[in-house]
Amino acid sequence: MKTFLFFAKFSRYVVLVFSILTVNFLLPRLMPGDPMLFIFGEEVYGAAIRNPDLFQSLSSKYGLDLPLNEQFLIYLGNLFRGDLGYSFSYGRQISEIIIERLPLTLMMTVPSTVLSLIIGAALGLSLGWEPNSIPKRITSAACVIIHSIPTYWLAMLLLLVFSLWLGLTPIGGAPPAGAPPAEFVRHLGLPVLVLTLFNSAYVAIIMRGLTFEISEEPFVTTALSKGLSRFNFSTRHLLRPSLPSFLSLAAIEMGFAFSGALLVEIAFSWPGMGYTMWQAVTERDYPLLQAAFTMVALIVITANAVADVLSYALDPRVRLS
Amino acid sequence: MMRSDLSGHLTEVQPSPGRQTLIECREVKKRFRYATKGSFLAVDGVSLSIKRGELLAVIGESGSGKTTLAKIMAGLIQPTSGRVFFEGKPITSLDRRERLNFSRKVQYIPQYPDLALDPSWYIYDSIAEPLRIHRMSSSREEELKIVRSVSARFGLSLDQLRRKPRDVSGGELQRAVLARSMALNPEVLIADEPTSMLDPSTQARIVRLILDAQRELGFAVLFVTHDLQLARVISDSVCVMLGGKIIEFGSAQEIFSSPLHPYTSSLFSGSTFAGETKDNAACPFYSQCNLRAEICCNSTPPEFNIGRFRGVRCWNLGQPH
């Protein structure tokens, strides 16, 4: 039963990845207009229209004259070989661009996600426990306020103050690949700060709600009356029981963190996935846009699957059966 | 209520003009299945009939299956096996019109009044709702008249009708639920512990109201209760349930003056006896019975009929040891 449930849970993610690939495949082909435009991007399409030979060779390479189901197989085959197509706005293989830029996005999102999970959880835990004192109320309100500020706008403000006015940080961009780590830290300071601020506020709001709900349960009163210390109490009776739901929420929050990071990257001209998507949108480079989206979606889905497995392993109710 | 000739062991009771059977269930069983695994047999082969105008009490301890039986009789849940008849026809094969007729003539009052009415509706509308569903009033004025008269019968003022369920007391709500079930002028009232949530004096008042209404309107009542004194005072006949079975039934007078089943007598005397517990003994009373024998553990006692309306499921009465 246990393993069955486990696989049932896991197969959902496989289905999800498959659906995303299907949507990706169908989008350019079912949109009104010539699918060639969407599959090759505006630039190439323009060239191909003028050059029938190029048109022919391109459309046969992608099998655009074949029925949809055969096209789909070709599409999947290309994907599994790591062939994401060619970006004409960059004049490079898309897979190369992604391999080069994905680490840059992770450099920004991973530290800020880890930091905000720790800060947010600790903050939320303390905010949810006896939440009615004045400082706690003010902090909770601050979290809500921070959460409704667009991250990229905050990024612009910080750039204005720290880079333009004070000249403390670089105005944007990334250091070249071989640059010393300190250089990366200098560039990443502000973006990570923005994302951490925003995401910890969000995590804190969630954690506060969970803690508050648990603190109302009768077993908490019993535990306190037994004379447990505050620290022991909060780790054992507040953190432990809320951990599974916290994990799954944290995974969903990873999705938000990524969405936020995409826009923050644009503000800092940090050439990660978000910046790439932005450029793809500007250049109407549809293949690149899709590839970047697929990567982001895959990462977020994987994070969710991992969180699911973890919370499954941690949930006492599941372990019982 | 019983005629005095106890001679014939008639299996089929002849319907006498004033006492025709309204609802009857034959050998119904209800098994609840749980999502995880396993199942529970809440009602285990019960046959019972409600005759026109009578007041039949079902008594039994908590978990003995009283509510489940009552809901089956009211057509709210489907039995796993066995059938329920309404005016001689199985309720699963009623056509639309007959089904409506059934839902008009048989009214069910749930165990917890605070969950019986839609919390977002005014009590007035909830009482009028059955009339609207069955199109029993041609105009708003007529509806108001009927609602007024049924509410007045149970001592509810128009002011109370203009409130929502959360704004009246438990006793008032119970009366509102009663008024609602009376609005359609039913022939059978199935009341599931209608007084268990109330204080003794309110209990007495509500029971009084039901009895008065019954005397005046002549409907039959299936009264589920675990209050022995109450059952003794109000009922014509009594069924005693234990472990999903009716272990004894008969006229109220007979049951209370000379209980036959050891469980029934222990209920009245309040004496208990604890022997070794056996998990799946055939007789549900086995482990607490001071008269038990080997056979009680191994095979289910059949129903031994004594007289026309008296039966008991106990080996002691069928087979002298």
Place this chain on the structure above:
Amino acid sequence: MKSVYSPTKLETAGITAVFAVITMVAISFFPEGWFASTSSPMPYSPPSSTNLLGTNDIGDDVLRVLLMGSRVSLFIGFLGAIVSTVIGTLVGIFAGFMGGIVDEVLGSFTDLFLVVPALPLMIVMAAYLGQSFLNVVLVIGLLWWPTTARLVRARARQIRGSQFVEGLFGIGAGKLYVVIRHVLPNVWGVVLARFVLAVSSSILLEAGLSFIGLGDPQNPSWGMMLHFAMTRGALLHGAWWTFVPPGICISLTSLGFILLGMGMESRYRSRTRSIGEIG
């Protein structure tokens, strides 16, 4: 749940912010000369008595653009929220009330949908559909319903399993009747609170889409102002007056609706605590 904030204070703050935006929208309908100077050839001129909030890269009065943008942002916020709330409510009620296999399928579909990162998907969809007002509304509305659906579904399930619904079937009520007359009024509180929160999300999402350059160029919104500030060098010019005001407006509006929605949610929760325990 008892709210940490006293609901009245919370809602007052929210309502104040919302009213401020509505006032902006109202002012934007006055003749142009009333609220901003219409002619100012100088790009990037700082705030002055003629241009209260200065001018942008093409010499447009920032206050004027800001007021006109309030219409677009608020309108898209509402329309996107309406579409997503209607879809979410229909899916949620249908799944929660039908139960069984329908619920299984719709429920896991909703859960799966929640996992897909919404903004990137919206970006892709919007890029394909092209830049127009309606497309932004559609993209937000069609992709932002799962949270609503999930909450409504949970509530509808609770109601479906409650005693009074069982009783209603007992007195001969039909399914459609019960859904319309009893389930809807009882999920209404959730739906309304979700709607208000969805307005906040829609405004933020629209701003994000416009910031990345997918907004309707004919109807520039606040997010579009940030987009132009970013791409046309206002930030590098240090022309803070072109991007500080729209950012404040976006934050305040979304905060206003969030506060309002949270207030409604906590109020609703404390009111229905007892029903919550039915199922």
